[in-house]
Amino acid sequence: MMKSAIVGCGGIAVVHAQSLIQRQIGEIVGFADIKPERAQAYAQRFGGRAYSSLEEMLSAEKPDVLHICTPHYLHVPMAVYALGQGVHVFMEKPPVISTQQYRQLAEAVQQAEKRIGFCFQNRYNKSVQLIKGLLASGEAGKVLGARGFVTWCRNEKYYTESGWRGSLTTEGGSALANQSVHTLDLLNYFLGKPVWTDARMANHHLQGVIETEDTVEAYIRYENVNASFYATTAYCADVPPLIEIACENRTIRMEGERVTYFYPDARVELPEVEVTAPLGKSYWGSGHAGCIEDFYESIKTQKRYEQDLEGIEDTLKLMLAVYESARTDSRIYTDSIAAAL
Numbered sequence: 001m002m003k004s005a006i007v008g009c010g011g012i013a014v015v016h017a018q019s020l021i022q023r024q025i026g027e028i029v030g031f032a033d034i035k036p037e038r039a040q041a042y043a044q045r046f047g048g049r050a051y052s053s054l055e056e057m058l059s060a061e062k063p064d065v066l067h068i069c070t071p072h073y074l075h076v077p078m079a080v081y082a083l084g085q086g087v088h089v090f091m092e093k094p095p096v097i098s099t100q101q102y103r104q105l106a107e108a109v110q111q112a113e114k115r116i117g118f119c120f121q122n123r124y125n126k127s128v129q130l131i132k133g134l135l136a137s138g139e140a141g142k143v144l145g146a147r148g149f150v151t152w153c154r155n156e157k158y159y160t161e162s163g164w165r166g167s168l169t170t171e172g173g174s175a176l177a178n179q180s181v182h183t184l185d186l187l188n189y190f191l192g193k194p195v196w197t198d199a200r201m202a203n204h205h206l207q208g209v210i211e212t213e214d215t216v217e218a219y220i221r222y223e224n225v226n227a228s229f230y231a232t233t234a235y236c237a238d239v240p241p242l243i244e245i246a247c248e249n250r251t252i253r254m255e256g257e258r259v260t261y262f263y264p265d266a267r268v269e270l271p272e273v274e275v276t277a278p279l280g281k282s283y284w285g286s287g288h289a290g291c292i293e294d295f296y297e298s299i300k301t302q303k304r305y306e307q308d309l310e311g312i313e314d315t316l317k318l319m320l321a322v323y324e325s326a327r328t329d330s331r332i333y334t335d336s337i338a339a340a341l
């Protein structure tokens, strides 16, 4: 079994640890956190040794794979460091929070002999696979357009308790980079290559509390269709994210993992979709274990991992383009993001 290590022992790390153990994907040899008591608690619960720094853990344990579960701003520097140490990296979202980080990451990945995989676990949901297959089959007809809609609740307490969320330097973005980047990724997964975006953002309900946005809306031009995207954390509840794809022969709606087909003759169909119980919060979905397992399998079999940098690059570029568009009040072409790469 490959040796796994996890850096960042907060909320999401538990899902990584449980996935590794339940599916016997990797043997956990170490946990690292700048709050040593967190690393110790994880080591006691899941096995392995506790460390107070990434560097110390990698040097002592020499793991095969590092899972990065730290705040956003640390993803790239930690990935660059681990790849440089000859360790495979499995990274939580978002992959980057700036164009500069994107350049650093791309350079490190190009030079590395080891692999990197990104955690967009919702692509593994049965509902997503069902829709992907339906679109590919042509049965739904031509895609006319789509919308993505994320309305969640993130209040003052959520941000003030965190220490890193809500700051441009450490979180980079909230409604999009943190909460709704999965939905943006799924839109791309279904619709193909995004070409340009025209976006706006705002802080409606947390002025003076966060520097980042609580609301973002974007018009996205894909090669063949347009999509509207809206995300806000100023809502009163965590409603399942919605993606709706209007096709010639039916409209496909996905809310959370529930799929509904609406036909032109007013018929409504609810296809059966198997939903696995999530290991963590319900809105994190149940895809982590499959996503992690596939990454390890790709290392063993030397096959390409679909969620490598190339596989998620459109999402990364579109996310940066949405922010750039909102900051500059102008249309931004996704290929202009780090164009010199």
Ligand SMILES: NC(=O)c1ccc[n+]([C@@H]2O[C@H](COP(=O)([O-])OP(=O)(O)OC[C@H]3O[C@@H](n4cnc5c(N)ncnc54)[C@H](O)[C@@H]3O)[C@@H](O)[C@H]2O)c1
Pocket: 007, 008, 009, 010, 011, 012, 013, 032, 033, 034, 035, 038, 052, 053, 054, 069, 070, 071, 072, 074, 092, 093, 094, 119, 121, 162, 178, 283, 284
């Ligand atoms: N894929 C998903 O659905 C999903 C869900 C939740 C969180 N996430 C992502 O996971 C990451 C972590 O989120 P979280 O909710 O677990 O955050 P968290 O704040 O609960 O945990 C982060 C941990 O990192 C530790 N840390 C900070 N700086 C460190 C350093 N220099 N070295 C070692 N440890 C350090 C903190 O002490 C903390 O224990 C974020 O990037 C978030 O976007 C992804």
